Amino acid sequence: MLAYFNPVLGGGSAAEDNVSVGWQEGQEIASRRMKELERGRCDDVTYNGLNFFLITARECGTWVKDPKKATYVALYVTQRQTMSPAQKRALTKGRELVSVVRIRDIDYVELWRMR
Secondary structure, eight states: OOOOOOGGGTHHHHHHHHSOOOSSTTHHHHHHHHHHHTTTOOTTOEEESSOTTOGGGOSSSEEOSOGGGOSEEEEEHHHHHHSOHHHHHHHHTTEEEEEEEEETTEEEEEEEEEO
16 A cells, blocks of 8 residues: 555645545455445446546446446545535535545545435
8 A cells, every 4th residue: 555644744634635645545445345335236336436447446336437327426535635515515416425445544435325
């Protein structure tokens, strides 16, 4: 894992608020978490937000371009750091937060599922 931030300076949570973090960490964990949430039945699952080029992040479901059509929307830390609150509300409207991938005090991936 590449994530390490000096605890004297506030650690990972302070870093998340102040500097750009994230090198794709946690996406494979998020994909496995979707598989757990779906009890292994991933044929009809769709997702948006995970890097579909990462083979390890494709354990469950099929990537779709339109987040409105996705069973899950995964918001990665760098995406959340650059989006406005209004953009996040629009992406998560009608969804519930079902999982957060946290590594060393940084919330790398938020998984939002359609209600």
